[in-house]
Structures are given as structure tokens and as C-alpha cells.
Amino acid sequence: RKEVEQDPGPFNVPEGATVAFNCTYSNSASQSFFWYRQDCRKEPKLLMSVYSSGNEDGRFTAQLNRASQYISLLIRDSKLSDSATYLCVVIPTNQAGTALIFGKGTTLSVSS
Amino acid sequence: EAEVAQSPRYKITEKSQAVAFWCDPISGHATLYWYRQILGQGPELLVQFQDESVVDDSQLPKDRFSAERLKGVDSTLKIQPAELGDSAMYLCASSSPGLVGGYTFGSGTRLTVV
Numbered sequence: 369r370k371e372v373e374q375d376p377g378p379f380n381v382p383e384g385a386t387v388a389f390n391c392t393y394s395n396s397a398s399q400s401f402f403w404y405r406q407d408c409r410k411e412p413k414l415l416m417s418v419y420s421s422g423n424e425d426g427r428f429t430a431q432l433n434r435a436s437q438y439i440s441l442l443i444r445d446s447k448l449s450d451s452a453t454y455l456c457v458v459i460p461t462n463q464a465g466t467a468l469i470f471g472k473g474t475t476l477s478v479s480s
Numbered sequence: 481e482a483e484v485a486q487s488p489r490y491k492i493t494e495k496s497q498a499v500a501f502w503c504d505p506i507s508g509h510a511t512l513y514w515y516r517q518i519l520g521q522g523p524e525l526l527v528q529f530q531d532e533s534v535v536d537d538s539q540l541p542k543d544r545f546s547a548e549r550l551k552g553v554d555s556t557l558k559i560q561p562a563e564l565g566d567s568a569m570y571l572c573a574s575s576s577p578g579l580v581g582g583y584t585f586g587s588g589t590r591l592t593v594v
Contacts, residue, residue: 410588411586411588412523413585455523465511465528465530467513467525468513468523468525470522471522473522
């Protein structure tokens with residue numbers, strides 16, 4: 369079983385749609401969680417951290433359910449510029465410098 | 481904004497040849513990572529350095545891959561001999577000392593083995 373599993377995608381949605389991505393992780397001791405965004409042929413960039421209390425950044429909302437080992441990302445009012453691959457990322461310990469563990473990524477394509 | 485520098489951006493090499501990638505992390509970042517990202521997959525850790533020491537190289541194919549960070553600053557990843565399956569994006573990242581999650585990635589080196 370992969371440590372981090374994501375919806376396979378791709379997701380093809382029209383502008384203005386709401387889309388949700390899901391992710392599960394296998395290591396119950398995992399401490400930190402993130403969503404990264406990766407544009408085609410570019411490096412991954414941090415989109416947002418994910419907390420148990422949930423967090424929102426504009427049109428983006430991230431949620432963590434530790435009991436179910438489940439992470440989600442909701443994008444409201446999708447824009448053409450949201451088209452990218454979204455990577456679910458986990459850090460398995462609370463030690464600074466621990467390497468990131470990435471999911472396979474989910475591709476989003478927003479069309480006009 | 482401080483960046484992680486990588487070179488070259490693109491590399492095409494014939495199989496069985498040697499190839500090397502270079503990374504210069506953000507100044508002061510003691511931890512450096514090399515990841516490999518095959519098309520359609522997420523990045524996977526190859527090797528992690530803390531200063532000049534290897535912390536984790538469990539996923540590095542040591543029969544053909546080597547990595548070094550001799551002075552604890554910049555780093556080189558080498559493949560010899562390259563195989564067709566090595567075609568991928570090689571990403572370098574560094575992280576802030578004492579900060580969980582403070583990672584910065586370089587632009588990557590896209591390797592094509594023909």
C-alpha cells in the first residue's frame with residue numbers, strides 16, 4: 369500500500385465549478401500535512417498547510433481527519449488558472465528536516 | 481526571494497552514458513533533498529543530506545546513482561550508466577533549520593535518456 373494515495377483524476381470541470389480532491393495516508397503517526405500545486409513541467413509549490421481544525425485560503429479549503437487518516441482540498445469557483453496537478457503531501461514525523469512524502473497527484477483541468 | 485538553483489534545466493543523454501546534476505540550496509539551509517519525479521507520478525525521495533552527511537539514501541539505486549555534498553553546501557547527483565528508465569525530472573529541495581514544512585524546491589532538471 370502506498371503511503372499517500374490520491375484520487376486518480378483527471379478532473380475536468382467548467383469555470384465556476386466546485387471541485388474536491390481526497391487523499392488518504394497510511395502512517396497514523398504522520399504529523400504534518402500539505403497540499404502542493406505543480407504546473408506542467410514546473411517544480412511543486414506549497415499551496416497550503418492542512419490542520420485538524422480545517423483552514424481556508426480564499427477559494428481553497430483544506431481539511432484533515434486524523435481518525436480516518438484522510439485529507440481533502442476543496443476549490444470553489446474554479447478559475448482557468450487553477451488548472452494544475454495537486455499533490456497531497458505528508459511528513460511522517462515532527463522532526464524538522466524530515467523528507468516530504470508525496471501522493472501521485474490529481475490533475476485538474478478547468479475549461480471555459 | 482531566495483531560490484534553490486539547479487543545473488542544467490534539461491539534459492538529453494544516450495543510455496550507458498554518465499550524467500550529473502548540480503544543486504545549490506538556499507544559504508543556511510542545512511538539509512538538502514534530491515527527488516525523482518517520473519511523468520504522471522509524485523516526487524519520490526532519492527537521498528537526503530544533513531550538512532555533508534547522508535541521512536537517508538534507502539531509495540537511491542546505488543549500483544548506478546551516487547550523490548555527494550562535500551562541503552555541506554552544494555550537491556551533485558550522478559548517474560552512471562544511464563538507463564532509459566531514468567528519464568524523469570530530478571528535483572532538489574532544501575529546508576529551513578528547525579522548521580517543519582519549510583521546503584523550497586529548485587526548478588528541476590528534466591532528463592531524457594535515449
